[in-house]
Amino acid sequence: MKVFKIPEATVMRLSVYSRYLNQLAREGVETVSSGDIAKGTGVSSAQVRKDLAYFGEFGTRGVGYKVDELYNHLIKILGLDREWNVIIVGAGKLGSALALYQGFAERGFKIVTVLDVDPDIIGTKLGNIEVEPLELLEERVREQNITIGVIAVPASAAQEVTDRLVKTGVKAILNFSPRVLKVPREVVLRNVDLSVNLEVLSFNLAFNR
Amino acid sequence: MKVFKIPEATVMRLSVYSRYLNQLAREGVETVSSGDIAKGTGVSSAQVRKDLAYFGEFGTRGVGYKVDELYNHLIKILGLDREWNVIIVGAGKLGSALALYQGFAERGFKIVTVLDVDPDIIGTKLGNIEVEPLELLEERVREQNITIGVIAVPASAAQEVTDRLVKTGVKAILNFSPRVLKVPREVVLRNVDLSVNLEVLSFNLAFNR
DNA sequence: TTATTATAGCTATTTTTTTCACAAAATGTT
DNA sequence: AACATTTTGTGAAAAAAATAGCTATAATAA
Ligand SMILES: NC(=O)c1ccc[n+]([C@@H]2O[C@H](COP(=O)([O-])OP(=O)(O)OC[C@H]3O[C@@H](n4cnc5c(N)ncnc54)[C@H](O)[C@@H]3O)[C@@H](O)[C@H]2O)c1
Ligand SMILES: NC(=O)c1ccc[n+]([C@@H]2O[C@H](COP(=O)([O-])OP(=O)(O)OC[C@H]3O[C@@H](n4cnc5c(N)ncnc54)[C@H](O)[C@@H]3O)[C@@H](O)[C@H]2O)c1
Numbered sequence: 334m335k336v337f338k339i340p341e342a343t344v345m346r347l348s349v350y351s352r353y354l355n356q357l358a359r360e361g362v363e364t365v366s367s368g369d370i371a372k373g374t375g376v377s378s379a380q381v382r383k384d385l386a387y388f389g390e391f392g393t394r395g396v397g398y399k400v401d402e403l404y405n406h407l408i409k410i411l412g413l414d415r416e417w418n419v420i421i422v423g424a425g426k427l428g429s430a431l432a433l434y435q436g437f438a439e440r441g442f443k444i445v446t447v448l449d450v451d452p453d454i455i456g457t458k459l460g461n462i463e464v465e466p467l468e469l470l471e472e473r474v475r476e477q478n479i480t481i482g483v484i485a486v487p488a489s490a491a492q493e494v495t496d497r498l499v500k501t502g503v504k505a506i507l508n509f510s511p512r513v514l515k516v517p518r519e520v521v522l523r524n525v526d527l528s529v530n531l532e533v534l535s536f537n538l539a540f541n542r
Numbered sequence: 543m544k545v546f547k548i549p550e551a552t553v554m555r556l557s558v559y560s561r562y563l564n565q566l567a568r569e570g571v572e573t574v575s576s577g578d579i580a581k582g583t584g585v586s587s588a589q590v591r592k593d594l595a596y597f598g599e600f601g602t603r604g605v606g607y608k609v610d611e612l613y614n615h616l617i618k619i620l621g622l623d624r625e626w627n628v629i630i631v632g633a634g635k636l637g638s639a640l641a642l643y644q645g646f647a648e649r650g651f652k653i654v655t656v657l658d659v660d661p662d663i664i665g666t667k668l669g670n671i672e673v674e675p676l677e678l679l680e681e682r683v684r685e686q687n688i689t690i691g692v693i694a695v696p697a698s699a700a701q702e703v704t705d706r707l708v709k710t711g712v713k714a715i716l717n718f719s720p721r722v723l724k725v726p727r728e729v730v731l732r733n734v735d736l737s738v739n740l741e742v743l744s745f746n747l748a749f750n751r
Numbered sequence: 752t753t754a755t756t757a758t759a760g761c762t763a764t765t766t767t768t769t770t771c772a773c774a775a776a777a778t779g780t781t
Numbered sequence: 782a783a784c785a786t787t788t789t790g791t792g793a794a795a796a797a798a799a800t801a802g803c804t805a806t807a808a809t810a811a
Contacts, residue, residue, distance in 0.1 A: 338767090339745075339749070340767075340768065341742065342768075342769095343768090344741070344742050344745045344746075345735075345738050345742060347745075348735075348737065348738040348741040348742070348745075349722070349735070349738065352720060352737070353722075366787085366788060366789085367788075367789075368788080373722065374722055375722050377769080377770075378788090379769080379770060379771070379772095380768095380769070380770080382788095382789065382790065382791085383768090383769075383770090383790090383791090385789095385790090386789095386790065386791070390789080390790065391789095392788080392789050392790080393776080393777065393778095393788085393789075394775065394776040394777055394778095394787080394788055394789040394790075395775095395776065395777040395778055395779095395786075395787045395788050395789075396776095396777065396778070396787080396788070396789085397787090397788065397789080398789090410745070410748075410749075411741050411744060411745050411748070412741075412744035412745050412747055412748025412749065413741065413744060415748075417740075417744055417747075419740075426638070426639035426642050426643065427639045427643075429635070429639075430635035430636045430638075430639045431736070433635050434635065434636075434736075436720065436736075436737055437736075437737065437740065440737055440740070440741065441744070442740050442744075480747060481740070481743055481744075481747075504747055505743040505744075505746065505747055507739055507740060507743060511561060511645065513558070513562075513582065513583055513584050521743050521746040521747060523739050523742055523743060525734065525736065525739055526554075526557075526558070527640070527643075527645075527646075527734065528557065528561075528645055528646065528649055529554050529557040529558065530716055530732050530734055531626075531628075531646060531649070531651050531690070531716060532553070532557040532620050532621075532622065532649065533550065533553050533554060533557070533732055534690055534714040534716060534730050534732060535620060535621035535622060535626055535650070535651075535690075535714075536548075536553045536556075536557075536619070536620050536621050537553075537714065537730040538621055538626075538689060538690075538713055538714055538730060539619075539620070539621025539624075540548070540619075540621065547797090549797075549798065551798080551799095552798090575757080575758060575759085576758075576759070577758080586799080586800070586801095587758090588799075588800055588801070588802090589798095589799070589800080591758095591759065591760065591761090592760095592761095592798090592799075592800090594759090594760095595759095595760065595761075599759080599760070600759090601758080601759050601760080602758085602759070602806085602807065602808095603757085603758055603759040603760075603804095603805065603806040603807055603808095604756075604757050604758050604759075604805095604806060604807040604808055604809095605757080605758070605759085605806095605807060605808070606757090606758065606759080607759085752811100753810100753811080754809100754810080754811070755808100755809080755810070755811085756807100756808085756809080756810090757806100757807085757808080757809100758805100758806090758807090758808105759804100759805085759806080759807095760803105760804085760805080760806100761802100761803085761804080761805095762801105762802090762803080762804095763800105763801085763802085763803095764799100764800080764801075764802095765798100765799080765800070765801085766797100766798080766799070766800085767796100767797080767798070767799080768795100768796080768797070768798085769794105769795080769796070769797080770793105770794080770795070770796080771792105771793085771794070771795085772791100772792100772793090772794100773790105773791090773792095773793105774789105774790095774791090774792105775788105775789085775790085775791100776787100776788090776789080776790100777786100777787085777788090777789095778785105778786080778787080778788105779784100779785080779786075779787095780783100780784080780785070780786090781782100781783085781784075781785090
């Protein structure tokens with residue numbers, strides 16, 4: 334099966350499926366149907382099958398999918414069969430919440446460096462990571478083989494920090510600042526804009542319902 | 543202009559446009575073209591015009607849009623021409639970061655109540671809001687006319703908290719827990735799944751590039 | 752007054768994504 | 782062994798979204 338472009342919505346759903354399968358596995362469930370997955374994750378069963386079909390045939394007709402097998406496939410597809418070293422820039426309220434979150438490590442994202450510019454914050458500990466000065470950005474990215482950068486600085490500093498990360502070899506950026514960032518085409522960029530999310534809610538409340 | 547369904551992607555972009563217009567207004571810019579907005583927010587100019595066309599005609603051919611005028615239109619469209627009272631349930635790392643974020647108030651989202659179950663957290667102050675016990679949920683939602691609820695509790699508690707919010711009259715839920723929530727059809731639900739976002743990055747890193 | 756230029760609004764086209772529905776395959780049943 | 786049941790995988794249809802390009806209109810220059 335030859336595929337050049339996987340819809341982003343598909344990738345997001347695969348992530349959700351994989352977490353659901355993980356839950357089922359822990360509950361001791363051995364097989365699931367696309368219908369079960371659909372029910373558990375709030376999509377249609379055709380959607381589940383279509384999403385999986387981009388990557389191969391993982392099920393048995395009449396039976397369904399073996400939970401652990403499908404889970405392992407999804408983990409590979411999502412690139413979670415290895416560790417990703419992550420840097421967080423900005424150890425303010427949001428950055429430190431992210432740094433302290435255990436859920437990322439469970440999925441293979443290892444936060445290895447957290448940087449800030451505030452002298453009062455530099456040197457403090459977030460779990461077992463010490464916040465270090467921004468100056469160390471290039472050094473840490475290189476020596477720790479960091480591929481993913483998280484932007485948790487004020488909007489005014491976001492592009493500058495991003496440029497430094499990209500220049501030093503970071504391949505993907507998760508941006509929490511409310512700023513449209515420019516990155517080279519080969520760098521993967523995602524924006525998590527919390528205000529936008531709230532505003533989608535207010536739109537829906539104000540517009541219909 | 544009769545419209546029944548606005549693409550969610552459109553609503554998200556409108557939010558981004560509005561913030562860009564806000565920035566332009568502060569810089570003293572008086573008019574913009576769809577091309578300028580496109581440039582500033584990373585979309586195509588046709589997309590900008592299409593998005594706006596769902597709601598009316600806001601520009602002048604040959605000229606463009608008056609910045610403040612278009613901004614005000616977007617604010618109305620997004621339902622930001624009023625205040626929305628928000629409750630945050632869960633005052634842990636993420637919940638407190640959200641509670642302390644000033645950016646929400648700037649857009650009309652007023653966090654009026656923050657609840658938790660941890661006795662060590664209850665009674666502490668987040669800015670000028672005191673964290674209160676979960677038991678007050680129904681009382682606060684009713685007396686403060688809260689329409690938006692933010693779920694920042696562990697996944698295991700998310701559905702239960704959601705049910706209580708919905709039962710008490712909350713109309714929209716922003717869910718930060720990695721749990722697929724069930725809400726009645728008339729309640730607006732959005733999920734901000736940070737792990738999914740990281741996994742879209744790792745997928746892209748692992749799959750092509 | 753008449754071109755010329757810029758750009759919004761709109762319509763048509765293309766592309767992408769989702770949904771539908773059914774043949775094929777595996778298992779269970781009579 | 783034949784038949785019924787379940788559920789995948791997939792091609793086709795439908796729906797949704799994005800893109801392209803044309804038309805109308807306003808401002809400006811000739
Ligand atoms: N906290 C939230 O809930 C929330 C919600 C939506 C968006 N955001 C966005 O996330 C980002 C961080 O928000 P926050 O609430 O944590 O802000 P914050 O002010 O608490 O933290 C920002 C941190 O970045 C540091 N910093 C500033 N410039 C820096 C630089 N050049 N390099 C490294 N560190 C630098 C500051 O010292 C500070 O510690 C902001 O862009 C904000 O708009 C936050
Ligand atoms: N922190 C992050 O960066 C991050 C990232 C991704 C997802 N999340 C999700 O966000 C949610 C909160 O994460 P966190 O890191 O803030 O966790 P946390 O443990 O720091 O905070 C959770 C808080 O919820 C409180 N709580 C537990 N049950 C409650 C209940 N029934 N009612 C009210 N409060 C209750 C706890 O006392 C605690 O203070 C979790 O679902 C987590 O999976 C967080």
